[in-house]
């Protein structure tokens with residue numbers, strides 16, 4: 001009996017040790033990729049919720065003429081996020097940093113649509129790629145090393161992956177849909193916090209394609225919500241210069257129902273923080289971000305503030321003409337134009353009365 005107990009104790013100790021060592025290996029940098037790492041892998045969320053992938057023989061130079069494919073399968077509604085911690089691929093003599101064409105180079109490609117075999121992003125050379133996120137619950141990363149000789153010095157790559165419910169948005173209260181499916185819908189309550197940050201999905205990396213995110217702000221009675229955004233970049237406007245529609249864009253609304261709030265024009269392109277400032281009419285405000293299926297950028301770092309005592313006649317933006325802010329003909333309150341017209345009318349009446357008497 002004693003012997004059995006002793007053996008059990010040893011087993012428990014061994015299990016704890018092994019668990020500790022394997023989790024250490026999984027998370028600490030530069031330790032977690034054994035030389036014998038598999039080149040092709042299917043990684044499911046259930047079997048391995050986060051981990052690290054390295055090029056073959058990392059951190060020694062990788063072999064020539066090899067292709068490795070890593071497929072990631074997240075639970076429905078969740079996203080795959082990858083973050084490179086090392087990136088050093090062999091550059092051929094014809095490679096130019098200026099045009100950066102990776103097609104003839106050793107490269108890492110990212111595919112986000114299972115039925116569409118064209119890379120959404122392709123990385124080569126030795127610039128660390130930005131953090132990346134899938135557009136749905138599947139993503140493929142493919143490494144291709146060309147057969148050309150002389151690549152003895154390139155140490156390859158290392159990236160960490162995570163399956164994410166929260167779209168990489170780490171503030172606010174997330175909402176969930178049918179079957180507990182995570183939504184890109186986050187609520188910020190004044191009762192919880194008066195001032196804080198919110199970000200585009202996967203910030204400061206590239207925001208995912210075909211993704212709509214909503215940020216709902218709920219103030220207390222009499223409060224208004226002020227929003228500003230730093231590093232705002234949702235890509236250049238198209239030639240038609242239309243902000244909204246098929247372009248990536250951000251909209252603002254004081255309504256909780258669907259449909260645009262005509263009081264606020266959408267913003268897009270690259271903008272300075274000051275030009276992104278918007279103030280709600282009342283205690284409710286909602287920000288929506290929409291991305292299309294190509295050319296994604298880094299999004300924004302937003303800041304919200306709940307407060308009372310704003311001057312209702314103060315313009316919400318520094319210059320209505322250039323800033324595409326709330327239009328002066330807002331139906332919700334007297335505008336400066338209306339007040340000016342009224343004053344002018346009174347002056348005319350006064351002048352006419354004086355002249356006639």
Ligand SMILES: [Ca+2]
Nearest residue numbers: 248294295296
């Ligand atoms: Ca886009």
